[in-house]
Amino acid sequence: MNRILSQMPELELDEAMTIDALLKDKTDEQIRNFAIIYRSRRRDPMIILVTTLLGFAGFSGIQRFLTNQMGMGILYFFTAGLCLIGTIIDLVNYKSLALEYNRKVAQEAAMFI
Template sequence: MNNNRLVVSYILWLACFMGFGGLHRLYNGKIGTGLLWFFTWGLCGIGQFIDLFLIPSVVEEHDLRLQARSGRLPQPLPIPRATPTPRAVPPTKDQLTLNLLKAAQKRGGKISVTQAVLDTGASFPEVEKILQEMVKGGYADPENDPSSGIVIYNFLEL
């Protein structure tokens, strides 16, 4: 804080006893309230009395504004704000079934659970449940791959 500015501000504050209230505010860049204090005799002396205790913070605020304008005040680093990642709405059972059928169609009508999980983004239990329902409904036929033993769901209509 600039001690010279603080001393001058207190001297200007004393000018209220000569009928010139608010000069300390004008000196520290508070033009609006300075004029208000000047024309109302420091808000009938109440504002002037309160300013006796507020002058150090008013002077410090003015010094910071002057430093910022002249570029001598180091700019604070921006605080990174976490942006929430949008959560995907889980597909409905019908959407997942359709996605499974499209994935099987791309693979020639045959798909494994792992391939279905990769193609749809659904979880293993979700995919297995839908595929088992399709088997029960007669839409798919499970078979084991002869070389790996992996269960492959064969959609004959695709």
């Protein structure tokens, strides 16, 4: 896991463990290439939090669009975040939204190296 964290110190523990499992048999060069690809596609949990908070200002669903959940994003947009209930739930679960998206991105990026 030290090789992963040395290349990507911004990762949280759950995310780093997932990536470590994906890259356990890879060389340092492959890990560097993965880091370049992954960083460009990764979503920071704080961005998900900020965009979720925008739902209270009338811009509901942005966090769902950022995590490639287009259907839910459209639903949130036209229903004011499901009458703010969905927005509140996303506010509580913003880290899991980001982690789920980042795991998918990591699996896709691991196929390219």
